[in-house]
Amino acid sequence: MRPGNAHAAGGGSGVSPRLSRRQLLTIPAGAALAEVLAKTRASVQAQGPTRLDAGMSFFNLDGVSAWIAQDKRFFEKYGLSVTIVNFQGGAKAVAAMAAGDVPIALLGAADIINARSRGVPLQAVAGLINKFPFDFVVGKNITTPAQLRGAKGAISSFGGSSEFATRFALTKLGINPQDVTLLQVGDEGSRLAALSTGQIDFTVLTAGMDLVAFDMGFKPLLRLYTLDQPFQQTVIAINTAWAKTHSAIVDSFLRATVAANVFIKNPLNTAAALALIHTHLPIKEANLKQGFLLYRDQFYSVYPFVTVPGIEFILRTRKMEQPATDFYDNSYLQALQDANFAATLAKSP
Known part of the structure; x- marks a missing residue:
């Protein structure tokens, strides 16, 4: 990041348009x-x-x-x-x-x-x-929603859209979000890496990134983008x-x-x-x-x-x-x- 850019109209030495x-x-x-x-x-x-x-x-x-x-x-x-x-x-x-x-x-x-x-x-x-652009993707050993109880999931950070989508997906699948553990792991690449090494059991991935997971043998339990839910x-x-x-x-x-x-x-x-x-x-x-x-x-x-x-x-x-x-x-x-x-x-x- 260039020093001073954001403070000077997000702009360093350029002349800033001062229209209030x-x-x-x-x-x-x-x-x-x-x-x-x-x-x-x-x-x-x-x-x-x-x-x-x-x-x-x-x-x-x-x-x-x-x-x-x-x-x-x-x-x-x-x-x-x-x-x-x-x-x-x-x-x-x-x-x-x-x-x-x-x-x-x-x-x-x-x-x-x-x-x-x-x-x-x-x-x-x-x-x-x-709208939700996510698939709810699970580990290879999970085939039913009931198996999510007690499992670990990855989100980007608490309070963000990935946490919101994850909790929404769990609820739609009949799982109380209180019955799982959510870990702040970071972006989708980091979450997919955690899923592939078995550190977590589920996460949400956007279109494109979900296909990378599918190529690795992981499956979606829920496609959130198919739901008629404004978000x-x-x-x-x-x-x-x-x-x-x-x-x-x-x-x-x-x-x-x-x-x-x-x-x-x-x-x-x-x-x-x-x-x-x-x-x-x-x-x-x-x-x-x-x-x-x-x-x-x-x-x-x-x-x-x-x-x-x-x-x-x-x-x-x-x-x-x-x-x-x-x-x-x-x-x-x-x-x-x-x-x-x-x-x-x-x-x-």
């Missing part, structure tokens, strides 16, 4: 807002890109939009020089955001809810994945204290994200997208392709809005009484959609 959230709210929505932000970005771009450290708390297909935005230089197109900083689990990413080390991050919605309920000024501004899996989150004076940077980051999603959703770009993704997630190409196509067709959205039912499901399950609107702000994406931003990119190669 209050100023944004006084501007009419849609094309007028887009025009003002475009002028702000043009002024900044003339003086070079703004450096920005962006966190990521997972290493799977949930993060494809950021990888594509970086590799296809969409971030640069909208005035940003982004360094993706990887964290082992949402708790560490939240701590870095709270400390000001990274002002924006891709992480689990459950982590944002936990943090904000404790007074940490974080908020989701985009919802990357709006806000992952989001793009901001430190709201930082964003008050850096709204144009948030807007630029989301423009690059939408541009990446337009590229991803175009079937003509499948081969190119897979080639780029494979440099970040070097699993067997057939597994990567199958997982990517599932994500592209079922999970990715051009405008990745945070979903109220997905947030409310987490709040309801955790018996939290705050309104869902406390935890997200869709206005950035809404302004882009109102301005028909994606239509200007649809014909891009």
